[in-house]
Amino acid sequence: MAYSETNPLAENFGFDVGGPIAAYWIALLRVITGWWFFHAGVTKIIEGGLNFTYGVMYMQEMTGTALGPIPVWMGNNLGWLIAPGVPLFETLIGLALIAGAFVRLAAFGGTIFMTLFWIGNAGFGHGVVNSDFMGLLLFVTMIFLGAGRYYGLDGIIEKLGFVKANPKLRYLLG
Amino acid sequence: MTQQFDIVDKVALAVSAALMLLGVVILGLIEVLAGQPYGAAPLTNEAGDVIATPAIDPVVRTGLVILGLVVLLMWGVYRAITVDPPADRTTTEVTAD
Numbered sequence: 001m002a003y004s005e006t007n008p009l010a011e012n013f014g015f016d017v018g019g020p021i022a023a024y025w026i027a028l029l030r031v032i033t034g035w036w037f038f039h040a041g042v043t044k045i046i047e048g049g050l051n052f053t054y055g056v057m058y059m060q061e062m063t064g065t066a067l068g069p070i071p072v073w074m075g076n077n078l079g080w081l082i083a084p085g086v087p088l089f090e091t092l093i094g095l096a097l098i099a100g101a102f103v104r105l106a107a108f109g110g111t112i113f114m115t116l117f118w119i120g121n122a123g124f125g126h127g128v129v130n131s132d133f134m135g136l137l138l139f140v141t142m143i144f145l146g147a148g149r150y151y152g153l154d155g156i157i158e159k160l161g162f163v164k165a166n167p168k169l170r171y172l173l174g
Numbered sequence: 175m176t177q178q179f180d181i182v183d184k185v186a187l188a189v190s191a192a193l194m195l196l197g198v199v200i201l202g203l204i205e206v207l208a209g210q211p212y213g214a215a216p217l218t219n220e221a222g223d224v225i226a227t228p229a230i231d232p233v234v235r236t237g238l239v240i241l242g243l244v245v246l247l248m249w250g251v252y253r254a255i256t257v258d259p260p261a262d263r264t265t266t267e268v269t270a271d
Contacts, residue, residue, distance in 0.1 A: 064233065065233060065236070066233045066234075066236040066237030066240050067240070108247075111243070115240060115243070118236070119236045119240075123215055124213060124214035124215045124232050125213070125215045126213070127202075127213045127214055127215075128197070128198060128202065128213075128214045128232060128235050128236065128239075129198055129202075133239075140243070140246070143250075167258070167259040168254055168258075168259065170259050171250070171253070171254040171259075
């Protein structure tokens with residue numbers, strides 16, 4: 001690691017994007033974010049199975065948000081998907097992030113969840129930048145950094161012949 | 175090299191960042207300067223009555239952020255469609271657990 005005049009600490013303790021500290025931290029952040037969603041999903045399944053009816057009610061009551069009538073429409077018409085989908089997808093998104101497999105696809109799903117939580121949950125008593133918004137940014141960060149490539153299965157999956165033959169799959173992996 | 179951004183990439187990223195920073199920082203600053211409530215939630219008295227509302231509707235602020243994220247998503251789709259990833263990448267330094 002070369003000495004950097006702009007960052008005198010870089011020689012001893014640098015956060016180089018390709019360096020080991022970055023890889024370590026991105027992987028740790030990914031697994032903890034994954035546990036967050038896995039825990040949320042799996043506890044719903046344990047307590048109520050694949051029938052999270054509160055999710056349908058939550059969407060039906062999401063009036064006056066930046067997404068307009070979309071969440072309410074979803075609550076009124078997609079209950080068959082939302083009730084089993086919330087616990088199932090939360091669990092799968094969590095598992096994907098923990099394992100580091102299909103992380104970008106999973107993190108996109110997490111971004112959708114967190115957007116709905118952010119604008120529907122809080123009433124912004126703690127401001128617009130609240131914990132839900134920071135959670136949303138965590139998922140976007142996973143997408144940007146291709147976090148599954150750091151100590152994750154995506155690093156292996158991307159070496160498979162099928163992916164090499166279809167390199168655009170890396171936009172969903174990584 | 176696919177990491178180098180062309181004008182489309184630069185515009186998309188700039189627009190997205192501008193929308194998100196407008197929603198969070200600029201309008202947040204205006205909200206603070208406009209006086210109480212300094213946050214995005216209405217101010218209530220002990221009886222629970224609303225005595226002051228935010229200067230900027232949080233729907234506007236969250237809407238701008240969501241719009242910025244949508245621009246990012248569209249940019250990602252654009253990159254996936256138009257830019258060929260390199261034939262192979264070196265990922266040997268970091269392996270799965």
